Amino acid sequence: MIKLLKYDWKRNMDGVLSTLGILIAIQIVLPIVWEWRNWDSDTRITLGGIAYMAVAFALFASACRTYAYGLTRIHRRLLPVHPAAEFAAPLLLGTLYLVVLALIGIIQIGLTGVVHLEGVGGSEIFSAIAAFVVGVVFSYSLVFVCITVACSIRWKQRTLIGVALFVALINLNSYITDALFSSSTAFTGGVTFRTNTSTVVIEPGSFPHIGGDLLLNLVFAVLFMAVSVALVKTKVEI
Numbered sequence: 001m002i003k004l005l006k007y008d009w010k011r012n013m014d015g016v017l018s019t020l021g022i023l024i025a026i027q028i029v030l031p032i033v034w035e036w037r038n039w040d041s042d043t044r045i046t047l048g049g050i051a052y053m054a055v056a057f058a059l060f061a062s063a064c065r066t067y068a069y070g071l072t073r074i075h076r077r078l079l080p081v082h083p084a085a086e087f088a089a090p091l092l093l094g095t096l097y098l099v100v101l102a103l104i105g106i107i108q109i110g111l112t113g114v115v116h117l118e119g120v121g122g123s124e125i126f127s128a129i130a131a132f133v134v135g136v137v138f139s140y141s142l143v144f145v146c147i148t149v150a151c152s153i154r155w156k157q158r159t160l161i162g163v164a165l166f167v168a169l170i171n172l173n174s175y176i177t178d179a180l181f182s183s184s185t186a187f188t189g190g191v192t193f194r195t196n197t198s199t200v201v202i203e204p205g206s207f208p209h210i211g212g213d214l215l216l217n218l219v220f221a222v223l224f225m226a227v228s229v230a231l232v233k234t235k236v237e238i
Contacts, residue, residue, distance in 0.1 A: 001085035001092075008066050008093050015062060016097060020104065023055045027108055056101055063094025064143050071151045071232070083232035087225050091140045098136050131214060138217040142169055145224035152231045173220055181213040 027048060034044045067090040143166070150162030 001081070001089050004070075004081060004085055004089035005093055008070075008089060012062055012066060012093075016059065019055055019058050019062075020100070023051055023101075024104065026051045052101070052105060056098060059097040059101060060094060060139070063090050063097060063140065064147065066090040066093065067144050068147050068151070071148065083229045084225070086232060087144060087228050091137065091144065094140050095133070095136050102132065134214045134217050134221075138221045141221035141224040141228075142166065142173075145169075145228045148228040148231050152234075169220075169224075173217070177213050177216060180216070 030044055030048055030051075067087070070086050070090065146162045146166045146169070149165055150158045153161060155161070
């Protein structure tokens with residue numbers, strides 16, 4: 001798997017570094033434009049958030065394309081690696097992309113002081129990290145299994161089938177989560193924007209709680225991986 005990870009990183013390195021570089025440039029330019037155009041703080045924070053969301057989507061899509069590339073290229077399928085490695089390598093690489101993006105955001109928050117954590121302790125921070133990791137792994141696993149199913153079908157409409165499967169699995173996960181853990185996912189805090197100090201205040205209750213819903217997402221992720229590996233093992237013609 002390490003060899004696959006290195007190979008995929010070398011293929012995507014230029015695009016990923018360029019995307020992160022553009023994000024950093026935007027975050028440097030935004031305060032200058034903010035002062036020049038006399039924007040309010042809401043606009044600056046909103047535009048900065050949009051930039052982070054766009055980059056996160058681009059990095060996520062890059063990892064998904066890497067996984068699809070591994071499924072649809074004959075030379076990759078002939079490599080003497082376990083099918084689980086074909087699934088795990090792009091998942092790990094994509095997770096590292098988003099972790100680096102999150103670290104850039106944390107560094108920016110620390111330098112600008114635009115976000116203030118009011119009464120937040122170590123347990124809330126740990127819960128946020130756990131929710132972030134589980135959410136990323138679940139999201140990648142969900143998309144990967146849809147890609148695998150779509151690539152395992154010879155029909156012309158296989159892309160539509162993959163999209164339909166994605167929607168169905170999202171709704172199934174949401175239904176089961178709401179039915180079993182609706183009370184455990186409720187937030188009791190809030191996010192407040194203080195115009196006099198141009199800061200965003202986040203209260204402890206706004207952080208996710210570690211509960212059955214996170215464990216359920218992990219179970220779904222493992223199931224998605226098992227299905228994907230089983231389909232790859234069958235050597236279905238793509």
